[in-house]
Amino acid sequence: MKRIILISILCVLGIKGYCQLLEDKTNVYFGYQNGFYLGNELFNSNGTISPSFYSNLKSNNGLTIKYLTNQTPNLGLGFKLGFLTSTNWQSSNYISYNGSSSSSIKLQPVFQMHTKSNKNGLYNCMKLYGEISPVFEFSMISIRNNLFDIIETEKKYNTFSINNLFYGLEVGVGCEYAFTNKIGAYIDMSMQEGFINAPLFLDSNFTLLGFNIGVRINLSKVKRFNY
Amino acid sequence: MTLHMKKHIILSFLLLVLSSCMDNIYPPLIITGAVTNIDKDGAMFHSKITDLGIKDIIEFGFVWDTIHNPTIEKAEKYVFHQQAKIGNYEAKISTSLIPLKMYYVRTFIRNEKVTTYGEETSFLSKGGKSPEILSISPVMGNLGGTLVIVGKYFSTRSSVIKINQISATIIKSNQDSVYVKVPSTLARKTSAVTLVSLNQLVVAKDSFTLISPIITNFETKRGTYGDEVIITGKNFLENPSTVRVYFDKAIANYQIIDDKMIKAIVPNELDNANCSIAVVMNNQKTESVDRYSLLPIEISDFSPKTALTGGTITISGKNFSPVIPNNKVYIGGVLAKSVSVSRNTLTVTLSLQDTAVYDSRNATLKVDVAGNIRTFNDKLLINDKWFRRANTPVEFGVGHSSCPTCPIIYYDNSLANCFVVSKIAYIGLNNKKDFWAYDTDKNTWRKLKDFPGIPRMYGTGFVSGNKIYFGTGLSNYYSNLQTSINDWWEYDISTNSWLQKNNFPVATYNSIGFNDNDGCFMSNGYKYTYNKSPAYYTFFLQALKYNPENDSWSNQVIGSWDDYTFSSMNFWIPCKSVGNEVYVNLGIREVYRYTDRIYIINSKNNTMKSIADYPMNLNCETISFYINGKVFIRKKAIDEYSSSSAFYYYDDINNKWKPAQTDVYSLLRYGIAFEVDNIGFVGLGNSNQMYEFDPNR
Numbered sequence: 036m037k038r039i040i041l042i043s044i045l046c047v048l049g050i051k052g053y054c055q056l057l058e059d060k061t062n063v064y065f066g067y068q069n070g071f072y073l074g075n076e077l078f079n080s081n082g083t084i085s086p087s088f089y090s091n092l093k094s095n096n097g098l099t100i101k102y103l104t105n106q107t108p109n110l111g112l113g114f115k116l117g118f119l120t121s122t123n124w125q126s127s128n129y130i131s132y133n134g135s136s137s138s139s140i141k142l143q144p145v146f147q148m149h150t151k152s153n154k155n156g157l158y159n160c161m162k163l164y165g166e167i168s169p170v171f172e173f174s175m176i177s178i179r180n181n182l183f184d185i186i187e188t189e190k191k192y193n194t195f196s197i198n199n200l201f202y203g204l205e206v207g208v209g210c211e212y213a214f215t216n217k218i219g220a221y222i223d224m225s226m227q228e229g230f231i232n233a234p235l236f237l238d239s240n241f242t243l244l245g246f247n248i249g250v251r252i253n254l255s256k257v258k259r260f261n262y
Numbered sequence: 263m264t265l266h267m268k269k270h271i272i273l274s275f276l277l278l279v280l281s282s283c284m285d286n287i288y289p290p291l292i293i294t295g296a297v298t299n300i301d302k303d304g305a306m307f308h309s310k311i312t313d314l315g316i317k318d319i320i321e322f323g324f325v326w327d328t329i330h331n332p333t334i335e336k337a338e339k340y341v342f343h344q345q346a347k348i349g350n351y352e353a354k355i356s357t358s359l360i361p362l363k364m365y366y367v368r369t370f371i372r373n374e375k376v377t378t379y380g381e382e383t384s385f386l387s388k389g390g391k392s393p394e395i396l397s398i399s400p401v402m403g404n405l406g407g408t409l410v411i412v413g414k415y416f417s418t419r420s421s422v423i424k425i426n427q428i429s430a431t432i433i434k435s436n437q438d439s440v441y442v443k444v445p446s447t448l449a450r451k452t453s454a455v456t457l458v459s460l461n462q463l464v465v466a467k468d469s470f471t472l473i474s475p476i477i478t479n480f481e482t483k484r485g486t487y488g489d490e491v492i493i494t495g496k497n498f499l500e501n502p503s504t505v506r507v508y509f510d511k512a513i514a515n516y517q518i519i520d521d522k523m524i525k526a527i528v529p530n531e532l533d534n535a536n537c538s539i540a541v542v543m544n545n546q547k548t549e550s551v552d553r554y555s556l557l558p559i560e561i562s563d564f565s566p567k568t569a570l571t572g573g574t575i576t577i578s579g580k581n582f583s584p585v586i587p588n589n590k591v592y593i594g595g596v597l598a599k600s601v602s603v604s605r606n607t608l609t610v611t612l613s614l615q616d617t618a619v620y621d622s623r624n625a626t627l628k629v630d631v632a633g634n635i636r637t638f639n640d641k642l643l644i645n646d647k648w649f650r651r652a653n654t655p656v657e658f659g660v661g662h663s664s665c666p667t668c669p670i671i672y673y674d675n676s677l678a679n680c681f682v683v684s685k686i687a688y689i690g691l692n693n694k695k696d697f698w699a700y701d702t703d704k705n706t707w708r709k710l711k712d713f714p715g716i717p718r719m720y721g722t723g724f725v726s727g728n729k730i731y732f733g734t735g736l737s738n739y740y741s742n743l744q745t746s747i748n749d750w751w752e753y754d755i756s757t758n759s760w761l762q763k764n765n766f767p768v769a770t771y772n773s774i775g776f777n778d779n780d781g782c783f784m785s786n787g788y789k790y791t792y793n794k795s796p797a798y799y800t801f802f803l804q805a806l807k808y809n810p811e812n813d814s815w816s817n818q819v820i821g822s823w824d825d826y827t828f829s830s831m832n833f834w835i836p837c838k839s840v841g842n843e844v845y846v847n848l849g850i851r852e853v854y855r856y857t858d859r860i861y862i863i864n865s866k867n868n869t870m871k872s873i874a875d876y877p878m879n880l881n882c883e884t885i886s887f888y889i890n891g892k893v894f895i896r897k898k899a900i901d902e903y904s905s906s907s908a909f910y911y912y913d914d915i916n917n918k919w920k921p922a923q924t925d926v927y928s929l930l931r932y933g934i935a936f937e938v939d940n941i942g943f944v945g946l947g948n949s950n951q952m953y954e955f956d957p958n959r
Contacts, residue, residue, distance in 0.1 A: 037478055046947045070457070072282075077296070078296075080297075080310055080350060081310075081350045081352055082295070082306040082308055083293065083295035083296055083309060083310040083351075084295050084296040084298070084308065085293050085294065085296070085310075085381070121716070125420065131381055161879075167698040182293070182380070182381045183289075183378050183380065183381070184331070184368070184378070184379035184380075185376060185378045185379075186290050186376065186377040186379075187289060187375060187377075192289065192421070231310070234291045234312035234313035235291065235312065236293070236312075237293055237310060237312075244456060
């Protein structure tokens with residue numbers, strides 16, 4: 036997967052363009068996200084070792100919407116709204132979170148550094164960028180209770196559902212390509228470090244390596260006045 | 263409002279909305295960590311509390327067992343002593359870990375409503391440590407109190423605490439302390455405290471001591487039932503629920519005034535006139551040094567002065583015990599039954615003679631109240647016609663059985679021979695060598711010189727002067743080798759010696775020996791002649807008369823009679839010899855009529871006189887005595903006590919047999935009877951009892 040993405044990026048960079056496009060002012064992006072959580076099968080929380088919740092979630096898919104306004108030719112500011120669903124908890128030695136899932140909504144202010152738009156040439160059509168964004172994530176976790184044996188006569192705890200708000204930081208790199216003044220596409224790779232505090236697992240942080248692909252729609256161009 | 267400002271407001275609102283959707287999980291949550299650092303001393307257990315729930319945490323820790331899903335109730339348990347907070351916890355566990363065993367571990371956390379176990383993890387043990395007791399607290403305490411054993415590596419599941427080998431109920435326990443209830447059955451003052459776990463026994467270096475009451479004094483020291491006594495000392499309030507106050511063995515009502523004073527009431531049940539006072543607390547008994555004295559009993563009179571057994575005697579006096587049985591009245595050595603008591607009178611009932619053996623008809627009255635004994639100078643006359651005499655000595659009780667190997671089942675005084683000389687009856691020789699003298703005057707038994715001949719049954723004899731003659735009978739009676747014998751012996755009363763004489767002319771048994779004024783006779787049958795017309799039989803009673811002077815026997819017919827049939831003449835029974843007369847039974851008068859003919863034979867002039875038939879059939883075990891000029895005869899001694907088993911006496915004026923009152927309570931079957939000075943005696947048989955019968959009372 037990584038290899039395919041890398042080759043794709045190189046191919047795009049090698050395209051010679053004659054686009055004659057105007058410089059973008061405001062863009063909106065719609066994309067699909069896929070990724071995986073980095074980390075071991077077990078999580079060590081200050082000596083207490085237990086199966087990790089996030090590292091063993093094997094299926095992670097989502098959508099992203101990003102709104103970006105270029106403040107300068109190299110700097111864009113905006114925000115991103117992401118939806119991610121993580122399922123298929125698997126561990127070779129444990130069943131602790133079998134059947135559990137996590138759905139999250141992420142709201143991220145985005146700071147983007149990107150290449151300057153040229154009047155012509157490759158960088159007239161293509162833009163390389165790097166992003167950094169703090170993450171405010173609202174997570175809805177559903178955990179099938181294999182983990183706790185709760186002795187209470189009044190209530191049964193077959194499944195736990197918790198909603199959690201946590202924070203993180205995401206960095207990413209990518210490129211976008213304008214097919215017309217209005218329409219383009221983008222592809223990028225991001226790494227999110229999340230910091231979480233949930234009572235149902237030991238994980239206090241996770242690392243999500245994400246891959247995004249999508250379309251770009253330009254809303255406005257930089258106005259130029261020739262006197 | 264700028265565009266940036268709007269953005270910030272929207273973003274803040276969105277976060278606020280999302281935050282309000284946060285859920286709470288109400289049970290406390292704890293996660294089990296993997297077991298690490300496994301070695302021969304134990305293993306490191308890990309956990310993390312991730313949620314405390316909404317109620318206060320009571321305890322949290324680990325449970326482990328060799329089976330899946332260990333629980334607080336059944337598995338070993340380790341409890342953290344610190345307050346529960348969200349975070350990581352670990353503990354080195356060494357308790358009850360057996361090498362090479364797989365253990366399953368869960369963390370737990372609980373509040374008053376919920377217990378949450380974390381996921382189970384497992385490990386292969388390499389061993390653990392033995393329990394250690396560091397201290398016990400308190401070292402002095404009370405029954406039912408709590409004793410804390412402090413130490414290390416205690417098993418919460420298998421620890422047994424014993425105080426002086428008595429298992430104590432565990433109130434609660436954890437890995438380093440066990441709370442037990444001091445068992446209420448603990449009696450020893452100072453006891454070792456031991457912990458037993460998995461066959462390991464650990465003894466605490468300190469001992470546990472029960473707090474004892476202390477008595478320093480009491481007042482007053484002399485009084486009577488119901489009086490108040492103040493006991494002073496200390497520790498009375500240490501464990502008041504276990505306090506008991508005793509006067510001797512009688513428990514007293516009491517009131518604990520304070521830790522140093524008890525007010526007690528002299529109990530009615532007190533049965534010791536000079537006793538100590540004891541306070542028991544924590545099963546520890548402390549007795550007073552001084553003794554408490556009851557006021558002595560005073561007796562003034564009793565009435566009536568003559569009574570029958572079963573009758574009632576009233577004793578007047580004072581200071582009787584309010585508890586009726588505690589007033590013991592001994593009449594002729596026999597404890598009478600106290601039936602009522604008042605302040606100044608005591609009423610008792612004379613025991614019946616089925617169990618009671620009074621030492622004399624003129625009985626001494628002795629009153630015993632709590633050990634204070636008083637005896638009346640006057641005697642009580644027990645005036646029953648039948649009066650029980652002294653039992654035979656225990657040697658008589660060496661019973662025989664129906665076979666040599668059968669167990670002893672009853673007294674073997676059956677069919678004893680009895681010879682009366684002066685006021686002494688000489689008894690025995692029934693298949694034994696034993697020979698006893700019963701002194702009717704002194705009411706005593708005395709063993710005589712053993713019979714030197716072969717033991718036999720159905721031997722016979724008679725008395726001549728100061729000598730007893732005895733012989734014949736069946737030897738080897740309890741075997742298949744029964745043999746009639748004819749040896750003849752003389753017992754000299756004055757020298758207590760036996761001498762063998764010339765044999766009886768024939769070997770025989772169950773013969774009839776009697777002596778009258780005409781001499782000594784042994785008869786073993788009769789002969790008869792038959793007259794055809796009219797048809798009748800003439801029977802001649804044969805006897806051998808013994809001459810003690812020259813130790814010789816001579817034949818003599820001592821009587822004859824005619825009879826219609828031969829078949830009714832079964833046997834003859836000499837019932838009693840009186841002077842020259844012998845009362846004999848000649849069997850059934852007529853077949854099926856069931857009365858027996860009685861004749862009086864006069865051995866001097868060889869005459870026979872028929873008298874009234876005896877009311878029932880007699881047989882060879884008939885007993886009799888002769889008192890006040892009357893012959894009393896009883897069939898087979900006493901089979902049972904009933905009116906139909908009474909003695910009958912012969913009323914010679916009216917020529918009738920009349921029943922006599924017969925109050926004999928024991929089975930005297932195959933017993934003996936004799937008379938001394940117009941008093942009849944009946945006894946032995948299948949018992950060890952002897953009765954006198956005095957019809958003049």
